[in-house]
Amino acid sequence: MVQSLQILTSTKDHRLDPYRTITHIxxxxxxxxxxxxxxxxxxxxxxxxxxxxxxLDPAGERTWVHVTVARDGHEYLKTLxxxxxxxxxxxxxxxxxEG
Numbered sequence: 001m002v003q004s005l006q007i008l009t010s011t012k013d014h015r016l017d018p019y020r021t022i023t024h025i026x027x028x029x030x031x032x033x034x035x036x037x038x039x040x041x042x043x044x045x046x047x048x049x050x051x052x053x054x055x056l057d058p059a060g061e062r063t064w065v066h067v068t069v070a071r072d073g074h075e076y077l078k079t080l081x082x083x084x085x086x087x088x089x090x091x092x093x094x095x096x097x098e099g
Contacts, residue, residue, distance in 0.1 A: 002052050005035070007065060010092040018085040019070040022077065025053070025089070026096070034096060043067050043075055055079060055088050063088065 011024035026036040037045070045051035046067055053065040063079045070076060078086035 002049050004052050004054065006062075007053050007055050007089065007092065008096050009036075009094055010089045011036075011094050012090065018090070019074055019076045022086060022089055025077070028096065039077055042077060053077070055092070057081075065089070 006027050007025045008028065009024075009026040010022045011026070012021045013023050014021060022039055024036055024038050025042055026034060029035055042051070042053065046053070046065075054062040055065065057063045063081055065077050065079055067075055068078055076086060077089060078084075079088045082088055
């Protein structure tokens with residue numbers, strides 16, 4: 001069964017182009033413990049149907065994340081409603097806000 005995980009954080013390397021900037025994603029497990037995956041691990045997990053990922057939109061609705069391919073053939077993650085650059089994932093904080 002595919003496990004649905006909410007992405008709460010994205011680790012970024014701003015020296016890279018917008019399609020490679022996100023290096024890791026993270027969130028919380030149902031028990032409250034944090035999880036973190038490299039983008040390559042997340043892509044593998046999506047392709048193998050181990051995980052599916054989402055972020056919450058401002059209304060609290062799930063916006064699903066999928067694997068897409070840049071013009072140069074590089075695979076990256078983005079939400080279904082982002083036209084190209086993964087703006088929603090780029091906007092996430094790098095750490096979970098505990099306040």
